[in-house]
Amino acid sequence: MRSTPNTDIRSVDVAHDETFPKAVEALRTRRSGHNFDPDTDLDDETLKALIEDTTLAPSSYNLQPWEFVAVQDDDRLDDVVELAFGQEHIRDAGTAILVVGHTTPETADRVFEEWAEAGRMDEETAEQTKEQTVGLYADDRMGRDYGIRNASLAAANLLHSAHARGLSATPMIGFDAEGIAEYLGIPDDKIPVMLIAVGPSGGEEPERLPRRAVDEVLHREEY
Helix, strand or coil, X not given: CXXXXXXXXXXXXXXXXXXXXXXXXXXXXXXXXXXXXXXXXXCHHHHHHHHHHHCCCCCHHHCCCEEEEEECCXXXXXXXXXXXXXXXXXXXXXXXXXXXXXXXXXXHHHHHHHHHHCCCCCHHHHHHHXXXXXXXXXXXXXXXXXXXXXXXXXXXXXXXXXXXXXXXXXXXXXXXXXXXXXXXXXXXXXXXXXEEEEEEECCCCCCCCCCCCHHHHCCCCCC
C-alpha cells in the first residue's frame, strides 16, 4: 500500500501570506456549499458586484471571452434544476448563473485596439497579434478549449467573490449542456462551461473532505 504524504496544503506557509493574509484565508476557507437559505434572496446590487469581481479574472490577451446568464425566476429555476439532473440546491440558492465561454475571439478588434491605445503594443504588432489569435482559434477544438479555459478562470473568481461576501456557492458541470443552451438561448458560437448556484448561506456545511497533499501533486522539473 502506498504511504500517504503528511504534507497538508493548509499548513504550507509562504511569504505572500504576510502581504495578503485575508486573500490566503479566503482561498483556504472557501467551500462548495450546498446549504442555502431558501427564504432569503440575492439582491440585484450584490449580483452585479459578484459579476464585476468575476470580470477581473485573467484571460488570454485580456480578450474576456465570457458571458453570464443569471436565472432567479422560481419557475425557470425549476426548469434549470431539471436540466441539472435534479440538483435541488439550485432552487434553494435562489440564483443560478451559467458561465458561458466564447469559442471565437470576437472581442479581438476592440481589445487589441485598447492594447495599442495603452502603449502596450504598437499598432502594427497589435494588428499582427490579433490576426494570429483569430487564426489560432479558427480551429474548432482550439476554439472550444479557448472558451472553456478562459471562462473557468472567471468562474473561480465568482466562487471566491461569493465567499468573500459571506455567500454560499457551488460549481456544477453536471447538467445537460445542449438542453440548457437551448433553454437559455445561448448562441451557437458560445459554450456552456459551468453552472454556479449562489445565494445566502443556510448555515454550517459538513467537514471538508480530505485534500490530496502537496507532496503527492507537486512535480518538479517533469511529471
